[in-house]
Amino acid sequence: MTGRVARSGTGAEADLFWEDLVPGRRFDLGVTEVDRDEMLAYARRFDPQWYHVDEPQAATSEYGGLIASGFFTVSLFMRAYVDGLLSRAAAAASPGLEELRWLAPVYAGDRLAVTLEVVAQGPSRTKPDCGTATLRGSMARLAAARPQAPQEVLRTQFRGWFFRRGGAS
Amino acid sequence: MTGRVARSGTGAEADLFWEDLVPGRRFDLGVTEVDRDEMLAYARRFDPQWYHVDEPQAATSEYGGLIASGFFTVSLFMRAYVDGLLSRAAAAASPGLEELRWLAPVYAGDRLAVTLEVVAQGPSRTKPDCGTATLRGSMARLAAARPQAPQEVLRTQFRGWFFRRGGAS
Numbered sequence: 001m002t003g004r005v006a007r008s009g010t011g012a013e014a015d016l017f018w019e020d021l022v023p024g025r026r027f028d029l030g031v032t033e034v035d036r037d038e039m040l041a042y043a044r045r046f047d048p049q050w051y052h053v054d055e056p057q058a059a060t061s062e063y064g065g066l067i068a069s070g071f072f073t074v075s076l077f078m079r080a081y082v083d084g085l086l087s088r089a090a091a092a093a094s095p096g097l098e099e100l101r102w103l104a105p106v107y108a109g110d111r112l113a114v115t116l117e118v119v120a121q122g123p124s125r126t127k128p129d130c131g132t133a134t135l136r137g138s139m140a141r142l143a144a145a146r147p148q149a150p151q152e153v154l155r156t157q158f159r160g161w162f163f164r165r166g167g168a169s
Numbered sequence: 170m171t172g173r174v175a176r177s178g179t180g181a182e183a184d185l186f187w188e189d190l191v192p193g194r195r196f197d198l199g200v201t202e203v204d205r206d207e208m209l210a211y212a213r214r215f216d217p218q219w220y221h222v223d224e225p226q227a228a229t230s231e232y233g234g235l236i237a238s239g240f241f242t243v244s245l246f247m248r249a250y251v252d253g254l255l256s257r258a259a260a261a262a263s264p265g266l267e268e269l270r271w272l273a274p275v276y277a278g279d280r281l282a283v284t285l286e287v288v289a290q291g292p293s294r295t296k297p298d299c300g301t302a303t304l305r306g307s308m309a310r311l312a313a314a315r316p317q318a319p320q321e322v323l324r325t326q327f328r329g330w331f332f333r334r335g336g337a338s
Contacts, residue, residue, distance in 0.1 A: 007219070009218040009219065010217060010218060010219060011219040011223060011226060042244075045244075045248070046244040046245070046247050046248045047244075047247050047248065047251060048179060048248075048251055049178040049179060049251060049255060049260075050176070050178065050179060050180040051262075054180060057180060069247070070263065070265070071240065071243060071244050071247050074240060075211075075214075075215040075216075075240050075244075076215070078215050078216050078238070078240050079214070079215045079216065079217075082216060082217055082218060086218060091218075093220075093271075094239065094271070095270060095271060096239070096268070096269045096270035096271050097266060097268070097269040098268065099265070099266070099267065100265045100266040100269065101264060101265035102262075102263070102264060102265050
């Protein structure tokens with residue numbers, strides 16, 4: 001059905017297809033800010049370890065304060081990926097992640113620049129109207145003190161299925 | 170400091186140390202149920218793709234209804250891991266995941282059995298009072314119709330740092 005193929009991740013008409021995801025292409029997915037209340041709410045529900053939820057204990061730790069749950073940080077990555085790419089791409093889900101690295105602690109108030117790069121492109125063995133793209137995502141903390149050198153805090157590599165242009169029409 | 174070493178992920182006294190995480194050891198992390206409202210709230214905030222948030226569209230899709238964001242499912246895994254293991258283990262964070270696979274769609278109301286197995290054990294290059302453990306986690310859907318064969322919906326392999334018994338005293 002053409003209707004399915006042209007639909008982006010958010011249901012809008014897609015203008016980005018598998019053919020457009022050529023290796024080396026980079027996408028700027030914007031800057032996301034770590035909201036303290038939301039970071040805490042996530043941790044209390046899904047990752048209630050003391051360095052994520054207990055402010056006085058965390059203040060005495062090697063981190064010097066509360067740090068974000070790694071899965072909260074990757075949730076923020078996911079939202080940036082939806083807003084910056086999937087909302088315009090003919091995407092068809094993902095089988096999973098090949099790598100996810102938490103490289104440095106993330107704190108409330110951090111501003112994280114999110115980027116995405118296409119690493120590889122290939123046919124899909126299971127979905128003939130799709131191809132796969134291997135994507136590498138990154139989040140890097142922006143700091144006024146070091147404007148030229150954001151600190152990478154998260155790196156991930158994953159595969160996604162994307163419809164071919166006109167593939168299933 | 171002995172106080173640090175004996176503290177579990179939730180701040181209680183730890184009774185599980187790196188030495189206890191021998192390859193082949195398995196942990197039953199209980200059964201978690203997928204709450205529809207929470208699944209939707211997560212998706213609206215972090216993964217607002219149509220098959221996660223738009224019920225009428227999702228009903229006409231290959232999935233036949235709304236499915237959980239993969240990062241919501243892994244958030245439920247994290248909570249079970251905290252409750253079932255980290256709350257009693259002398260854990261010291263994780264550098265990341267080596268693999269995360271979403272093997273089948275997850276639906277509201279699903280009951281997922283969570284298990285963990287130790288795959289490997291080794292010294293830590295960066296933390297002398299810790300060792301690393303490579304862990305494999307799994308979530309499998311329980312269904313009344315197939316009580317003997319739960320369907321695996323998520324699989325992940327990751328490393329964690331755990332303090333050695335008395336290591337930093």
